[in-house]
Amino acid sequence: MSALNRPLLLVLPALIAALACEPLVTTFDDIEGVTYYRASSIQPTEAADSLVVVTWNIKYGGGGLDFWFDCWGERVLMTEKEVTENLDRVAAHIVQLDPDVLLLNEVEVSSRRSAYVDQVQYLLDATGLNYGVYASLWKSQFIPSDGIGRMNMGNAILSKYELSDGERIALKLRSDQDALTQYFYLHRNILTAKVAAGTNSDLYAVVIHTAAFSQDGTKQDHIDRFKEELDRFAAAGALFVGGGDLNTIPPNAETRIDFGDSKCTGDEFQADDYTNEADWLRPLYRDYFPAIDTLTYGADESAYFSHTTNSYGPFSRKVDYLFTNMGGGWVAGSGQGYNLAMGTGRERLSDHASVSAVIVVSGK
Amino acid sequence: MLIFLACLLLIGQLPAQLAEGEYWYSGTARLLPEGRKVGGLFEPLRYGRSDRLEWSVNPILALVIPNIAVKFASNELGSWQMAWRISAHYPTLLLRTLTREGSGGLLAPDPTIPQVPHLLFGRGEVLLSRRMGAGTLVTLKGGLALALKAGEFDARHTIDLPVIYPRMAAYRNGYQLNLGIDLLQELPVIVRLWVDADLFITPGFDRPLAFEHKGLTVLSRKGRLGLLVGYKLTWGDYPFGAQWHLLPLVDLQWTRQRKGPE
Numbered sequence: 250m251s252a253l254n255r256p257l258l259l260v261l262p263a264l265i266a267a268l269a270c271e272p273l274v275t276t277f278d279d280i281e282g283v284t285y286y287r288a289s290s291i292q293p294t295e296a297a298d299s300l301v302v303v304t305w306n307i308k309y310g311g312g313g314l315d316f317w318f319d320c321w322g323e324r325v326l327m328t329e330k331e332v333t334e335n336l337d338r339v340a341a342h343i344v345q346l347d348p349d350v351l352l353l354n355e356v357e358v359s360s361r362r363s364a365y366v367d368q369v370q371y372l373l374d375a376t377g378l379n380y381g382v383y384a385s386l387w388k389s390q391f392i393p394s395d396g397i398g399r400m401n402m403g404n405a406i407l408s409k410y411e412l413s414d415g416e417r418i419a420l421k422l423r424s425d426q427d428a429l430t431q432y433f434y435l436h437r438n439i440l441t442a443k444v445a446a447g448t449n450s451d452l453y454a455v456v457i458h459t460a461a462f463s464q465d466g467t468k469q470d471h472i473d474r475f476k477e478e479l480d481r482f483a484a485a486g487a488l489f490v491g492g493g494d495l496n497t498i499p500p501n502a503e504t505r506i507d508f509g510d511s512k513c514t515g516d517e518f519q520a521d522d523y524t525n526e527a528d529w530l531r532p533l534y535r536d537y538f539p540a541i542d543t544l545t546y547g548a549d550e551s552a553y554f555s556h557t558t559n560s561y562g563p564f565s566r567k568v569d570y571l572f573t574n575m576g577g578g579w580v581a582g583s584g585q586g587y588n589l590a591m592g593t594g595r596e597r598l599s600d601h602a603s604v605s606a607v608i609v610v611s612g613k
Numbered sequence: 614m615l616i617f618l619a620c621l622l623l624i625g626q627l628p629a630q631l632a633e634g635e636y637w638y639s640g641t642a643r644l645l646p647e648g649r650k651v652g653g654l655f656e657p658l659r660y661g662r663s664d665r666l667e668w669s670v671n672p673i674l675a676l677v678i679p680n681i682a683v684k685f686a687s688n689e690l691g692s693w694q695m696a697w698r699i700s701a702h703y704p705t706l707l708l709r710t711l712t713r714e715g716s717g718g719l720l721a722p723d724p725t726i727p728q729v730p731h732l733l734f735g736r737g738e739v740l741l742s743r744r745m746g747a748g749t750l751v752t753l754k755g756g757l758a759l760a761l762k763a764g765e766f767d768a769r770h771t772i773d774l775p776v777i778y779p780r781m782a783a784y785r786n787g788y789q790l791n792l793g794i795d796l797l798q799e800l801p802v803i804v805r806l807w808v809d810a811d812l813f814i815t816p817g818f819d820r821p822l823a824f825e826h827k828g829l830t831v832l833s834r835k836g837r838l839g840l841l842v843g844y845k846l847t848w849g850d851y852p853f854g855a856q857w858h859l860l861p862l863v864d865l866q867w868t869r870q871r872k873g874p875e
Contacts, residue, residue, distance in 0.1 A: 317714070326769045345622025361773060362721075365853040391774055395714050399773055399853060545765035 283415035288382035307599035313597030340375035361398035384417035455491030538578030540571035540606035648871035730764030779823035816821035
C-alpha cells in the first residue's frame with residue numbers, strides 16, 4: 250500500500266457516506282420544497298366548469314383498528330395486508346367522491362407502523378388522480394418508543410391537474426415538551442401547491458393539520474398561521490382552496506367538552522375540551538367561504554361531525570374544514586360531510602370523515 | 614454442529630498468535646497468547662486459553678443476551694494462517710425486554726404480534742491471515758450462521774436499523790452467509806489502521822444483502838491501553854428500501870497478561 254493511498258483509505262469512504270446519509274430525525278427549514286408524485290398512469294383530464302374539493306384525514310390507512318394512543322386498543326404496527334386492504338377501501342371512497350383536488354392529512358410514505366407502504370403513490374394509482382405533493386410532519390429514522398420505529402407521516406395534496414410551486418411551511422413546535430421529546434415529535438406544516446386547473450387567476454391548494462394535544466397555545470398559533478397563509482394568497486390576487494384537520498370545533502358548536510368518546514385519562518393525549526376555542530376559527534369564517542357555514546352546521550350538527558376516537562361509536566365533533574376565496578364561494582348546498590359513509594368498527598375507513606364541496610371555476 | 618466438528622478435526626500443530634501490539638484486533642486468524650486478556654468498553658472480553666484456543670464473551674451484554682465465542686487455531690493453508698471462530702448467543706431475553714410501551718420500547722407490544730420465540734443463534738467462520746508486504750496483515754473470512762427457533766419470528770420483530778437489521782434478518786430467515794476482508798496496516802510510531810469490509814448474504818430472504826465497512830485508527834502507546842477511533846459505513850436493503858449509514862466508532866481497550874508461564 251503506497252503512502253499516498255493510506256489517507257485515502259480512510260477519507261474516501263467517509264466522504265461517500267457523508268453524502269449518502271440522513272439524520273436520525275429530520276428537522277425542517279421555515280420554508281422548504283416538497284416531494285412530487287405522479288400516478289403510474291396519467292388519466293386524461295378535460296377542462297371543467299367546476300371543481301370538486303375534498304379534505305380527509307385518512308389515519309395513515311389504519312381504518313377501524315384501535316391504536317394505543319387513542320386508548321381504545323393496543324395496536325402499534327399494521328401488516329402490509331391490513332394497510333393495503335384499508336387503503337383499497339379508502340381509495341374506493343375517494344373514487345366515489347371523484348375529487349379534482351384532494352387534501353389529505355396523516356398520510357404515510359415510509360413508516361414502520363404502516364408496513365412502509367407509500368400511501369401517496371398507492372392512492373394515486375388506485376384512484377385515477379394524477380399528481381401529488383407531499384410534505385412530512387413527522388420524519389425519523391427511528392423512534393425508540395412503543396415500538397414505533399421508522400416514521401414518515403405528513404400532509405399531501407392529490408389532484409387530477411398538474412401541481413407545481415409546492416411549499417412546505419413550517420409551523421411552530423410545541424413548547425410544553427422537553428427537548429428530547431420535542432426532537433422526536435411532530436414538526437407540523439402547511440403544504441401548498443399551485444393547481445393547473447385552467448383558472449384565469451392562479452389557483453392554490455392549501456392543507457394543514459394543526460396540533461391536537463397541545464395545552465400551550467400551539468394549536469391557536471397554527472390556526473392563525475393558516476389564516477395568514479390564506480391571506481397571503483388572497484392579497485396576491487390568487488384563488489385558493491384550503492383546509493384540513495384544524496383540531497378545533499366550529500364557533501357555534503353546542504357541545505364543547507366531554508364528547509363521551511375519549512378514553513384517555515392523562516393530559517398527553519387529551520383532546521376533549523374546546524371551551525376556550527370558540528373564537529379561534531371566527532376570522533376564517535368571517536373572511537372566507539366555509540364549505541359548511543355556521544347556519545347550515547347549526548341546523549344539523551351531527552350530519553357534519555367528522556371525528557371520533559371510538560371506531561364503534563358515532564362521530565362526535567367537526568374538526569375538518571374547507572375554505573375558499575373563490576368569487577361566489579362554494580356552490581350552494583354542495584358542502585357535505587360523509588360520516589355515515591365511514592362504516593363502523595373494524596370496517597371504519599378512518600377516525601375522520603371526509604368533507605367535500607364544489608366550486609365554480611371562474612373565468613372558464 | 615458440523616462446523617464445530619470440522620473445527621476440531623482441522624486444529625493443527627502450528628502456533629499462530631498475535632504479536633505484541635496487535636492484541637486489539639479480533640478479526641484475524643491470529644490468536645491471543647496463552648493467559649492474555651483483552652477487554653474494552655464495547656468489545657467483548659477475550660482470553661487466550663492456550664496457544665491454540667481463544668474464547669470471548671461480552672460480560673455486560675451477557676446479562677440480557679447470553680453470548681460466547683471461541684476461536685481455534687488450525688493448520689496453515691499455504692502461506693495463510695487459518696483459524697475457526699464459532700460464536701453463539703441467545704437474544705430472546707433482550708428482545709422480550711425491548712418489547713414494551715414507552716421510551717426504550719424498540720419492539721412493539723402489539724397484541725397481534727406473537728411473543729419473540731426462544732432463539733439460539735450460532736455462527737461459524739473460517740479466518741485466513743497472511744502478511745502482505747511490510748506492516749500489512751490481510752485476513753479473509755467466510756461463515757455460515759444458523760438460527761434455531763422455537764416459534765415464528767414475526768416480520769415485525771425486526772429492528773430496522775443499521776448493523777442490527779442484517780443480523781436480525783438471519784433470525785427471521787434461519788440462516789445466513791457472510792464474507793469479509795480485514796486489512797491491518799502498521800504505521801510509524803504508535804498508530805495502526807484497521808480497515809474491514811463484510812458482506813452478509815441471506816439467501817431466500819426478500820432483501821438478501823447487507824454490507825458493512827469499518828475504518829479504525831488504533832492508538833496504543835505502551836501496549837496496555839488501546840484507543841480505537843473511527844467509523845462504520847453500512848449499506849443495507851431494509852424493509853423500507855436501501856440506505857447507507859455512517860456511524861462513529863470509539864472504544865477504549867485494555868490488556869493484561871496472567872501471571873505465570875506464558
